[in-house]
Amino acid sequence: MLQPDSLFSDRMADVPKSFIREILKTTVSPEVISFAGGLPNRELFPIQEVRQAAVGVLDAYGAEALQxxxxxGLYELRQWISQRYRSQQQLDIHPDNIIITTGSQQGLDLIAKILINEGDSLGLEEPGYLGAIQAFALYRPSFRPVPLHFDGLDVQALARSLDRFQPKLFYTVPSFQNPSGISHSNANRDAVAEVFRNSCTLLIEDNPYGEIRFSGEQLRSYAARLPDRTVLLGSFSKIFVPGFRIGWIAAPDRLMEKLTVAKQAADLHTNYFAQRVLLQYLQTSSIDEHITRIRDVYARQKQAMTAAIAREFPASVRCSNPDGGMFLWAVLPDGIPAREVFDAAIKENVAFVPGDPFYVDGRAASTMRLNFSCVDEDGIAEGIARLGTILRTRIGE
Amino acid sequence: MLQPDSLFSDRMADVPKSFIREILKTTVSPEVISFAGGLPNRELFPIQEVRQAAVGVLDAYGAEALQxxxxxGLYELRQWISQRYRSQQQLDIHPDNIIITTGSQQGLDLIAKILINEGDSLGLEEPGYLGAIQAFALYRPSFRPVPLHFDGLDVQALARSLDRFQPKLFYTVPSFQNPSGISHSNANRDAVAEVFRNSCTLLIEDNPYGEIRFSGEQLRSYAARLPDRTVLLGSFSKIFVPGFRIGWIAAPDRLMEKLTVAKQAADLHTNYFAQRVLLQYLQTSSIDEHITRIRDVYARQKQAMTAAIAREFPASVRCSNPDGGMFLWAVLPDGIPAREVFDAAIKENVAFVPGDPFYVDGRAASTMRLNFSCVDEDGIAEGIARLGTILRTRIGE
Structure with missing residues (x-):
């Protein structure tokens, strides 16, 4: 008979369970004001444009779009991405260096798959993106976290970590990060790039939120500073729709053959009809106008959140003030576990994600992720007021 | 600087290049009669029904379908698959035991990911499906091939292999296999199941072509014989459209949690709009009528191929006579490398896939895969006539 103990591969032993999934289960009730989600605001999805594009694709391409x-991936879509890199970020990325992936999540899986042996050092910022931690954990690296501060990576800690561990790759979301909303400042990027320049480490720059900027200075991509050693991950989930699962990976020449082999083994190719519909949408609608609408709504909601926090939270709670994206980060005074605050909050029908799963050591964190993309301004004011009451009571200010 | 030699993970060392891709590049010219492809016939794609379903989904579900x-995966789609198992194969598979995957190719990746450690024995029939060999190779198993004969697996060789290597899993496509078109007969399945019953091995039953039967007796699934140790892989690519990349994996309870974790890490979920469109199609059109149309066309084309082979091929070339699917297998007299035949054939503007990539040892095979789904009856007669001339010359009959 099958031996239950030996059934699974070793790589399944270290994968963190999706704590957020469990949290979200407790917050589905309609009375709960939830800052726990991580979804784009569905009110902004271009439903009619998708409808027109789907019909247009089938009328124009017929069976070809379904084979x-x-x-x-679709070459014209890769060309569009290449041109977008040029127009938005002055980056010179050839379409041949782009592979369409089934969401940028797949890009995480592919890059770890082709590069990471068990035990290899893998650097990442901390707090870090949970989806990346989960994808990478399957390949059993030794995680080498580097603290993320409100203005970016801890440069000294990064230099020490690269020097000591020589990680094969380092993963970062330098603009409007999930979970923190923090961006690496341009000054921080300069210093960080200088550290990488003297290392053997490949930099994975994941940028799903970069286009959702509503204030502040433009930030230059690491790929502009370190073109030969930066792998870019991108996504249409936050600027178009997430349900299509279309992202991409853009990498230096020497990685492309192995990435293509791994992509083919993973799912042959990404849904081709969806690629065609997306391209049709990009060619016939204005995605810039659409992104402007998203920015305006998220900007107002972020503004409502920071204003409410200023009114309601104790001064000892420090918060990020993101210039874009969907998340804001709150750091509680030392020693206050965010899970305790969560337990009190859920009794008052307000939810957020305690910071615990965003650290690879699974610590009892004193940090909170607050999502502002999916709650309207009144809901934000009310929800933050409830949280403020809980925090003032707990902290005693 | 980066060290090119140490750049990639060890798992990338053993992945076979897609030989078929290279072959297909040589056969894109319109003058070539190609039996080399592996595509469903695009003339049969339900374009108008997809169009109606896409519009219907967006009108009925709006943003929900894009989030x-x-x-x-979509629960109603998993219910549909569960009911289909019951109605078509008298199998009792609960929707909770089904995960929608990004094509059945992803199912191959997930099952190997959660089960296979480097060096673990993995059994498979030989010739075997190339996409599976590629997906599995990334996890560096020791492949333990078992010969596939015209009526199914070599039972003696299977018993010896299970006894000696105790493979963690065994992979098979028992109905209308790619590349051979061979099905395990019911008698063969009985004997094979008996061998597995006394082993610790999990059976992976991949069945993308099972519904495309145009003659012969119904074959009972291994899952009916070995419900506790069979993992089923399925696909809508051959009965609906391949471009949607929708397949599924159906597994015993004890595998579901790890499969779900691996699925989430791989791409979060399969394109949700496409799942909704497919479900809408299944609810508003008759897929049974559609499958009947596919069967009729493929049956005529297979008939044309077997008739032409009887006329044109030397008697010493033995061929399978599939009751379904898309492929037919030709076995040349010993010592004649199919690659030589291929080189001669391409000069005469006819193509097929030499058997080499379907064996894990990469041998110079004396076997040929002939696809009949994409060439019409006249083209089949002409292409087989040209191949017959080449074979008669080479074999000297």
Whole structure:
């Protein structure tokens, strides 16, 4: 008979359970004001444009749009991404260096798959993106976290970590990060890039939120500073729709063959009809106008959240003030576990994600992720007021 | 600087290059009659029905159809698959035991990911499905091939292999296999199941072509014989459209949690809009009528191929006579490398896939895969006539 103990591969032993999934289960009730989600605001999805694009694709391409296709993805879509890199970030990325992936989540899986042996050092910022921690954990690296501060990576700690561990790759979301909303400042990027320049480490720059900027200075990509050693991950989930699962990976030449092999083994190719519909949308609608609408709504909601926090939270709770994206980060005075605050909050029908799962050591964190993309301004004011009451009571200010 | 030699993970060392891709590149010219492809016939795609379903989904569900969704997949679609198992194969598979995957290719990746450690024995039939060999190779198993004969697996060789290597899993496509078109007969399945019953091995039964039967007796699934140790892989690519990349994995309870974790890490979930469109199609159109159309066309084309082979091929070339699917297998007299035949054939503008990539040892095979789903009856007669001339010359009959 099958031996239960030996059934699974070793790589399944270290994968963190999705704590957020468990949290979200407790927050589905309609009375709960939830800052726990991580979804784009569905009110902004371009439903009619998707409808027109789907019909347009089937009328124009018919069976071709429904057949098997190349593993690298639709070439015109890769061209569009290449042109977008040029127009938005002055980056010179050839379409041949882009593979369409089934969400940027797949990009995380592919890059770890082709690069990471068990025990290899893998650097990442902390707090870090949970989806990346989960994807990477399957390949059993030794995680080498570097603290993320309100203006970016801890440069000294980064230099020490690269020097000591020589990680094969380092993962970062430098703009409007999930979970923190923090961006690396341009000055921080300069210093960070200088540290990487003297290392053997490949930098994975994940940028799902970069286009959702509503204030502050433009930030230059690490790929502009370190073109030969930066792998870019991108996504249409936050600027178009997430349900299509279309992202991409852009990498230096020497990685492309192995990435293509891994992509083909993973799912042959990304949904081709969806790629065609997306391209049709990009060619016939204005995604810039659409992004402007998203920015305006998220900007107002973020503004409502920071204003409410200023009124309601004790001064000892420090918060990020993001210039874009969907999240804001609150740091509680030392020793106050965010899980305790969560337990009190859920009794008052307000939810957030305690910081615990965003640290690879699974610590009892004193940090909170607050999502502002999916709650309207009145809900934000009310929810933050309830949280403020709980925090004032707990902290005693 | 980066060290090129140490750049990639060890798992990338053993992945076979897609030989078929290279072959297909040589056969894109319109003058070539190609039996080398592996595509469903695009003339049969239900374009108008997809169009109606896409519009219907957006009108009925709007933003919901475009948002992030659960990793396991759309529950009603999993219910449909569960009911289909019951109605078509008298199998009792609960929807909770089904995960929607990004094509059945992803199912191959997930099952190997959660089960296979480097060096673990993994059994498979030989010739075997190339996509599976590629997906599995990334996890560096020791492949333990078992010969596939015209009526199914070599039972003696299977018993010896299970006894000697105790493989963690064994992979098979028992109905209308790719590449051979061979099915395990019911008698063969009885004997094979008996061998597995006395082993610790999990059976992976991949069945993308099972519904495309145009003659012969119904074959009972291994899952009916070995419900506790069979993992089923399925696909809508051959009965609906491949471009949607929708497949599924159906597994015993004890595998579901790890499969779900691996699925979430791989791409969060499969394109949700496409799942909704497919479900809408299944609810508003008759897929049974559609499958009947596919069967009729493929049956005629297979008939044309077997008739032409009887006329044109030397008697010493033995061929399978599939009751379904898309492929037919030709076994040349010993010592004649199919690659030589391929080189001669391509000069005459006819193509097929030499058997080499379907064996894990990469041998110079004396076997040929002939696809009949994408060439019409006249093209089949002409292409087989050209191949017959080449074979008669080479074999000297």
């Amino acid at each position: 098997y296709a190349t593993s690298e | 992030y969704a659960t990793s396991e």
